[in-house]
Amino acid sequence: MGETPLEQRCWQALRDVADPEFPVSVVDMGLIYGIRESDGTVKVTMTYTAVSCACMEWIEQDIRNRLLREPGVKEVQIEVVWDPPWTVERLSEEGRQKLKRWGVSSR
Structure with missing residues (x-):
């Protein structure tokens, strides 16, 4: 089953939420x-890069705040x-490039 237009808009909206x-x-x-x-x-089903991520509450609040601005x-x-666990393979190409520019190697 494909994504609804609202689900597609939510994916796009979450591009505004940064780590x-x-x-x-x-x-x-x-x-x-x-x-x-x-x-x-x-x-929203999501994970974190580590179980001990100190920013969990902030990220979740940012996600809520951003999505609640979407009509509907x-x-x-x-x-x-936590399953499947996050790995660097989950990074998008854009994400890899940004991390590289920040001096963080994703491989």
Whole structure:
């Protein structure tokens, strides 16, 4: 089943939410595993680069705040999963390039 127009807009909106440590969006970092919407409730499935990430609450609040600005979004639910674990292979090409410019090698 394909994504709804609202789900597509949410993916795009999350490109505005950057990882606090690097200027890379949570989408380009590969932290967002899925977005589903039903009756205005957007469910985001995501992970973090490490279980001990100190920025979890900030990132989740930024995600909520950004998605709630999208027309049609009434509620945001976030599910954090650890399986599959995040790896550098989840980085988008844009994310890899930005990290490289910051002197962080993704390989």
